[in-house]
Amino acid sequence: MRDQRAFEKIWRVVARVPRGRVATYGQIARMAGLLNGARTVGWAMRALSEDRRIGGRRVPWHRVINAQGAISLRGGEDGGGAPRQAAALRREGITVLRGGRIDLGRYLWRGQRQRT
DNA sequence: CGTATGACGAGCC
């Protein structure tokens, strides 16, 4: 796969986030090889929402939140977006506080690249 | 090819 689009790399990283755990945009970007591509990750997630799947593989986009430990989706219009992400996370056993905030210290995914 | 945009992030006030 030459000239692989950045999105695909990002999706691949997101797909590695285990259930019941979350990752930040910046973290995903770094793992995908982008130093400061947090915004690009968001872009990839947005592009993904149209299909929600890549090559038949389901991408857990709902496990991606911002560095503040909160759901970043803008005010979901028509019930889409944030409420849906919060519901998906809770379904995995993650406690989503009011305002879509999540305790990173408790649910943040520790990628293999990150050492303790 | 230049400009605008965006599910971000860190810094400042």
Place this chain on the structure above:
DNA sequence: AGGCTCGCCATAC
């Protein structure tokens, strides 16, 4: 703590 601005990266037009 809350809000505003600038920076970064990859697409869309």
